[in-house]
Amino acid sequence: MDTTRSRPKTKPASKTERPPLYKVILLNDDFxxxxxxxxxxxxxxxxxxxxxxxxxxxxxxxxACVVAVYTREIAETKAMQATEKGRRQGYPLAFTTERDA
Ligand code: NFA
Incomplete structure (x- = not known):
């Protein structure tokens, strides 16, 4: 039997955390x-x-409908860009963000 290889005796000091995720939500309007x-x-x-x-x-x-889920900066940027496209054409189209997990 191989008794020469040892396993690590301690756990890693820290786990790699994943960033919180944010939903981008499309809101309905009549126009x-x-x-x-x-x-x-x-x-x-x-x-x-x-x-x-x-x-x-x-x-x-x-x-309303969830469009996609991203990290915060990407979710906020895409929601802004999409809302801005509507504004440029005079539409009330709106996208919001909301913390997911
Ligand atoms: N309700 C809009 C219409 O009937 C379409 C729409 C869907 C607008 C989803 C915004 C979001 N023209």
Whole structure:
């Protein structure tokens, strides 16, 4: 039997922590055209047209839909960029962020 190899006798001093995650949420409104919402979801969140349609329709029917989950800085930047795309066309389209886990 091999008795020469030893296992580490102590645990690592610290575990590698993962950063908190933030949801980006699409809010429904009565004015932004459906096609425009789909195009913003595709451009900023790199969704296929089918994925974007699903998210847009869920927000339209339920009032809001989680678009994606990222670390805080990325979630906040994407929410701003997507909201800004609507503003530039005069639409009230809004994305918010919310701490996830
Ligand atoms: N409710 C909008 C409409 O009927 C579409 C929409 C969906 C807007 C999701 C914002 C978010 N034109």
């Amino acid at each position: 932004t055209p459906r096609d425009f919402v789909v195009s913003v979801l595709q451009a900023i969140f790199r969704m296929t047209e089918g994925e974007a349609l699903g998210v847009m329709l869920t927000a339209h029917r339920k009032g």
